[in-house]
Amino acid sequence: MIRTLARSVAAFALSVPLAVAASAVPVGSDYGWQWPLSLSAGDAGAYRVELTPDIYAAAWSPTLADVIVVNGDGHPVPSTLVDATVEERPVLREVPWFPLPGGRAQRDIAAISEIDTDGRLRRVELRGAEDAATAWLLDASQLDGGLLALRLSWADSQPAFEQVFRVEASDDLKQWQPVQPEARVFDLRRDDARLLQGRIAFTAPTQARYLRLLPLRASMPALQLTAVQAEVRLPEAASSWQWRALAPRAVRVDGRDGFEYRLDGRYPVTRVDLATAGNASSRWTLSVRDRDDAPWRVVATDWVVYRLGADADSRSPPQLLPAPLRDRAWRLEPESPVAAPPDLLLGYRPEALVFVAEGTQPFAVYAGSARAKRAAAPVTQMLDALRTRHGADWRPAAATPGSGTALAGEAALTPSRDWTTWVLWTVLLAGVAVVAGFAVSLLRRGSAPTG
Template identity: 45%
Template sequence: MSLVRAVASIAFVLWPALGLAGPRDDYAQQWPLQLSSANAGAYRVVLDDSVYLQARQSGLRDVDVIDGTGNPVPAAIYRPGANDVRATTKVSLPWFALPARAAGAGQDWQLVSEVEADGRLRRVEARGIGRSTATGPQTALLIDASTVRTPIRALELDWAPGTALDAAYRVEASDDLERWREVAANGRLVDLEQGGRRLLQRRIAFEAAGLRARYLRLSPINPDAVAPIRAVSAELSAGADPAPLRWRQLKGRRLAAEGAKDKGARFEFELDGRFPIQRIDVALPGNYAVRWMLESRDQADAPWQRRLDTWTAYRVGADGRSSSRALSARTDDRYWRLRADGAVPAEPTLRLGYQPEMVVFIAQGAPPYALVAGSARTARDDLPLPQAMMALQQGRGADWRPAEASLGAMKALAGAAALQAPEPERNWRTWLLWAVLVVGALVVAGFAFSLLRGSAPPAA
């Protein structure tokens, strides 16, 4: 009986080690969460640089929220503007027809305008100038947005139904009708009908931060693929302005030339965290004009992915320099490469801009709650939290938002141990513990068998 008790005692003591490590042992660092309201139920916390520096997995898969007992609670990462149904307003904008540019010609507009004291256009007369003085059809648009005081999220154009249309437009902006700059825009105008079904797209969207300009100019890429516009409206966001960009400045290393005929320059950079990069800029000392191409990759041995096609970065004097460039999609890649098609005498600084994301979580379990980050062992579970947030918003009104929470000071959990890949399943301690349990089971079975034999009835 003493042997059975000894085996049972060993198994009781060692059994917890058979389980998986708790969440606190799977993460490198934690940040206590300070809640703005004790009974809100749902909270949002904006991430700071310290979280991005600790995260190791792409998409912040190793960032989570745990309760006071160390158990994870429902949580999800929200990007600025994503999964956020903002109230929008539309305002009608005055517009004027302009002559289209002739395909392949160096033709431009000469605008003769009358402007009110507040900047509104009273009258616009457009004349084609260049090699040919002939003007094309009035298919381009000059839009007067001088009365708009908030960023424009998108333009919506209206035209008479029944016109087959599939047209792309170039969008330019100006504040004085003299100097124009091209702006990034997504969307094309589509109006197609077949088999009784209609495909309609009237919207030209700008970047998430919106566009600020007094005047806009829309030019069809193909002057023949246009429709007669009869109204233009601007979509404005009624929500708060997006958070300003934060920037990481990287110094890289120059790579050797690939061959004798290689006249360009290449520079590699390593980002120190999982930052969701959405804009880039390149700076050099002094005056410069360099044509660049940008690539990135997630791992040091992965193939390079092109992020920006060739563009020119320049600086002339104190106030003449190129603006930063927007990426087509956010990326949290760690490795970046700049390629120049000519000589670059100095070392460039790569500036990577991002907007901080936020974690939204449900206050499940017992407080206090903490945000945890940095793990090679585990990842946050995918839960239908966005659907739950949308349902709450529908029930409580479009202006409802989770209550605010803030990050406390960073504290160590498992530290560097959580950043090491888990050991293979052949861990000797696990096998030893299972062996102890099996031996204990055999001892118990043998003891029971001996009892059965001892209690057998005597032979007749």
């Protein structure tokens, strides 16, 4: 009988989690707010939602883990958060190129070059057959942005080869710095198979007027170059930045004046600036924290801010932060007293939520939850595969958030207790107590004297 009772208790205890899971509330009750999505294409499969200030303001998680996409049945779909800089894909630009005589390729190129007033190369003079071209000079003077790589093309009649090049950069054709010490380029063939590598990646983004391409293997035949393209990362457009202006609240910090500010959302802040009243010049320390009971963390010291008149060129540039910050509380401490407290300007570039359109429409963004989060999904790997297939400029179709409405509202921002664990332990302890009591009863009955 004891065994039978124990088995019954165990079976009941195991059924508790299943019963709790079966009675779980819909996912919508775990989130505070929702935004319906309008899809730019009905059958794109993958979509990109740029996060709005309302979504940032609703998010509870410091990592935006509580921002998800759900389908028409209210079920979450695979999605991932994409940083603005990750989505920036380089553009290809044609680069004028000139053959260089092998005997002078690493000497004074300026002496054999003719340059326009805007820095554009007009021609490079080759003298004599003894100076046959084995290297190349590239004119990047008209490119705006950081150079990431070169893509070389050569004639179809080019014999099979494998060459190693060094790429150097210069602004005056006299002083040269390496941007890629060794880059392997090849065109290998066997029967009908062909293996090509014509891309030369730089060790770091480069901005220079001129590049030169120097072969490191003298025994290899000269490359029959036909075209050169540069992968360029364009400068960030000013319109892509959004700013939050925060009003100051005067505080005392170690006996001195300071100012605190409150951010209303989980924005990925990477730039900070001050809006001063009139001319100003001061030095500041900037600190942040996410909770009122947490210690302050210094993120910028000796930050000099100045403004002279209304000319934008006569003011200090924004302070760059080493990594995005989503903290709620910000504090400024001036090195010396200031005439008026400044507004704090926090700059960010909106992120995007990329999702796979699983299930039925309509889709919606849910945000704001202290007890639910976005599940991990291999969306990034899928995007990489699609860019490989469709080209580096491919992007998911756009999905635009509409007006937000409340789901559970503020109630979703309160962490829930894990009642499943408590119920399970209670049932197990109760079962143990019942079994123990029954065993004691049997022992007493077995030890009683018989008449």
